[in-house]
Amino acid sequence: MKMNNEKNNLTLGIDLGGTKIDIGLVDSSGIILRRELIKTNKNGPEAVVSEISNVVKKMQLPNETPLAVGIGMAGQIQAEAGVVHFAPNLGWVDFPLGSELQKQLNIPVKVTNDVRAAAWGEWLFGAGIGCSDLICLFIGTGIGAGIVCNGEMLLGSHNAAGEVGHMTLELNGPPCSCGNHGCFEALASGWAIAKRTKEVITYDSYEGKRFLDLIGGTQDDITARVVLEAYRKNSGIAIRVIDEVKAALVAGIANLANAFNPAKIILGGGVITSAPFLLDVVREGIAKRALKTTSESLEIVQPQLKGDAGVIGAAAFAVNELKRQQKNG
């Protein structure tokens, strides 16, 4: 009986990225039982739906039909309708991903953005277990957050809560992709680190040449990861850039701590993963910059699920959506 019960709580979690699609069968304790990785088909959303559907059909055993499918992907998602409003990586516009895949698989399909999915994973099965006031903040190519308040994932009035990447931190700061100036993302994201370094080596051609010698490459090889490596090797240029990034990280995270007063902030994403020393920088900075009442008991930790967060989180999100729908009739 127990076995059977467990089987009824299986969910499929899908991390749909620009280059690969990670599909996992996840049990109710967040364990991935089976997993398939495929390349993302670039021939449009219909081709992707068809490939996912084929893989999923092969993965399932007849007596293990999952309760639901959860999908996390980068972009603007209308979660209620399961519509991908805009997915810049893939060039999809207004595609009803949920209903199209549901037609193929005949089980409920729920769609959310990748950051929200990862936050679900960390909250229910990772570094945020049992925490009812939590921010999962990801500093990668972009910056995004999933926020738990009062024991519920914060959706906001139109499912857009957590868009903290475009928080202004410097009123007249560098331009951002969104059209504003001085956004968190324009100061501390992966793309901003690379862009700022390219600017600085142009201003200062002597130090610039030393920097390029150190990394053994050209301007085109400059990425956030390369700059963070150069920082560890005491490159003057990298120190100049990363010191600015540190200040922005501390200010941005202090703003979130003061506004939400979370018990825990899970700080992940590519920039943090490739420079874990930033965690201590943030911890020390927050103790000085955030208000005492919000900072003194705040824990700042790394994610636990790493590469599994997308799959586990998408599955957790889907389970919760089913529960929410049942609750709301």
Add this chain to the structure above:
Amino acid sequence: MKMNNEKNNLTLGIDLGGTKIDIGLVDSSGIILRRELIKTNKNGPEAVVSEISNVVKKMQLPNETPLAVGIGMAGQIQAEAGVVHFAPNLGWVDFPLGSELQKQLNIPVKVTNDVRAAAWGEWLFGAGIGCSDLICLFIGTGIGAGIVCNGEMLLGSHNAAGEVGHMTLELNGPPCSCGNHGCFEALASGWAIAKRTKEVITYDSYEGKRFLDLIGGTQDDITARVVLEAYRKNSGIAIRVIDEVKAALVAGIANLANAFNPAKIILGGGVITSAPFLLDVVREGIAKRALKTTSESLEIVQPQLKGDAGVIGAAAFAVNELKRQQKNG
């Protein structure tokens, strides 16, 4: 029977300010039935407790014992314990206001900060009725917010959520009272407007003299209200200062809109009350600066309760605290 039932739902709301104490008997629909206003006794918290207690005892009829007393006051409050950790206006430190007044009155006393109390009032009985994702933002001498997420007042892990006055908007901006630089409060609050104007008239003595002639006073007469009046009279100095304030207001409120995705922002406080044109400035600015998904359906409105918000809100807060305690056993 109906009368009797209504009587059982009376609550006392107290707005405890630095100069006056506003005490109201509030019914369950947020109507103030009786009201007393007294001067704030400056001889320490014990004297204030004693005076409040005397007034309250005279206000109540024998068959109308209120369910609870709610108090809102400026400062750092430990709401669970009813302790005033620090009240800068009054110089109180670590005073157990809740338990001391409760001893005198023999009914539960609940304490919160004045901004949170006003937010309770606007949410349950004012401009925020029925809204489950709401920010009440007050731009006055200081800046503070009460935030409703998913139909619940956001407390955060240590009851400190909503401290948005110290949100960094300009990394290397002007110094703030908190020790940081470029906080929302250091750019757009009442004290910041006065301080900035005094700086500007010192740099520019010709325009400075014209400004003082216009307001018919000296440096010491410069307040936010005076500067906003001069702005309406097209004073060059006031335009320079208020244009900076406008940019900070828009950026700060856009940050909150993007993070919380509220359906409504109630924008009040002395600065807004004395310059209601700022509401349209914020509405237009947010439409450009916040993300489309968060701004396109966002309503920005004025508070409705005005001078009654403190009393009605403190009462509403107390009722809700009782409910919450009953729910949590």
